[in-house]
Amino acid sequence: MGANRMGERPVGDAFDVVVIGSGPAGLGATIAASRAGATVLFLAERPLSPEDGVPPSGRGWVTVRGGTRVWGLFPDLTVAATGDGATWTVRPRAVIVATGSTDRPCPIPGWHLPGTLTPAETRAVLTSDEIVPGARVAIVSAVPEPDASLDLSLRTAGVTVVARVAAIGAEIIGPDRVTAIRAGGETVACDRVILDGGRQARFTLAQMAGCDVRSGPGGFVPVVDGDGRTTVAGLFVVGDAAGPCSEAVAAREGRLAGVVAAGAGAGVIDEERAALGRLDPGRDRAMIAATTPVPLAAATVLCRCEGILTGAIDGAIRGGAASVNDVKRRTRAGMGACQGSLCVPLMAGRLSAAGNAAGAGRSGPVPAISPMTARPPALPVTGAELAALDPRMA
CATH class of the missing domain: 1.10.10 (Arc Repressor Mutant, subunit A)
Known part of the structure; x- marks a missing residue:
């Protein structure tokens, strides 16, 4: 947790804008909103340090809360969160959700066995003893471009990549945990299998607040306009949370939503719109969303x-x-x-x-499919943490 150089406001105070998420979109939104004169509460799930690029204040006021789990966002824009042993709520004038993305499934036969990991899970366990130097790893991919950063992380950890195979036709072998990968008529022994199905938007908080959701090329995404506004007044979704995108697009979307949420002048908003437009976010997302559909057998x-x-x-x-x-x-x-x-x-x-x-041969569109209803808590919260909610902030 930290505060900017102007000091720290109590979380219970009123804020103009709450930004949830510490990636490029969240940082961009916080800096832009503050420079436009808004008071901003910046919430990050992971602990933060100055090296993370924690934004200083502009003409407004930035309060930073690292190590904070935001587990609720309600239609009146009340934000519920837990951090540093306290549970509290705050109701700003606007909320910008920049919660990033999660791994998409890559459901090949055997993907349920212990020893399978997504790219995000792999990065998490590389810092522990769960994957040791010399371990044999196979990578199964449903995306056209391999994840170069993941390869670098594996090499740095001394892990041996014994196979790289496409998802279609691949099968994970093992009676009760991973022992091998089979693809193209060849079986290769391995200790772990990394399943790379690409990324999908992480927008549960926005859905919980009541924003409309639609199905996009990379899965479900919230319905937003060009400024990041959702169908809930005062609620914005930007960056990967609106559909996986490049860091450049995420940062620009955050900046645009920040100035709009802060009520900046038309000239400032138009400049940010033009800068984002030059990056062509639609094309950017379409390229990242490209994956190979993996057929599912009944026994999978x-x-x-x-x-x-x-x-x-x-x-x-x-x-x-x-x-x-x-x-x-x-x-x-x-x-x-x-x-x-x-x-x-x-x-x-x-x-x-x-x-x-x-619906084949029947007139009219097929009904749209919606995701599962989002209910709080969006993240794990203990009973003790809920009981610790300050009634003055409820």
Whole structure:
């Protein structure tokens, strides 16, 4: 946790803008809103240091809270968070959600076995003893461009990459944990398999607040306009949270939303719009969203947390389930620790395919598929932390 050089305001005070997320979009939004004269509360899930580029204040006032878990965002823009042993709420005039992205699923046979990791999980365990120097790792990819930063991290940790294979046709081997990868008629022994299915928007907080969501090329995304405004007044979503994008686009989207949320002059806003337009964010996102669809067999696990097979999901749909929420109620898929981040896109895909098949030869559009209902808490919170909520801030 830290404060800017002008001092620190109590979290219970009124703020013009709350920014959630410390990536390029969140930093850009905070700096721009402050320079436009707004008082800003900048919330980051990870602890922050000056080396992270924590923004100084402009003409406004920036209060920084690192190590803060934002677990609730409500339609009246009340933000609920926990950090430094305290639980509190704050209700600003505007909220900018810049919560980034998560890994997309890459559901090949055997992906549920212990020893499989997503790229983000890999980065997390490389700093522990879970992957030791000399470990043999296979990389399975459904994206056209390999993740160069992941390769560098593996080499730096002394990990040996024994195979790189495309997702289609690949299968993870092992009775109760990963022992090998099979692809193209060849089986290669390995200790871990990294499944790279690309990235997807992380926008649960915005959805919880009531913003509309649509299905995009890379999965579900919140409905936003060119300035990052959602369908909820005063709520903005920018950067990867609005659909995976480059760091340059994320930073510019954050800056634009920051000046709009702060009520900057028309000239300032027009300059930021023009700067973002030159980066062509639509094309940027379309290129990043490109992945190879991985077909799911009935015997392949779809929900890893609950161990639900694809066949069970298809059976629920044949039995009348017409939404992700309905499939969840009938099968328990989406009720596990990942809160549906990996299985909801797959359930939506099965529902969409079934709807398209049922609608063949029938006039009218196939009903749109929506993600699972978002409810608080968006992140794990203990009962003690909820009980610690300051009633004066509730």
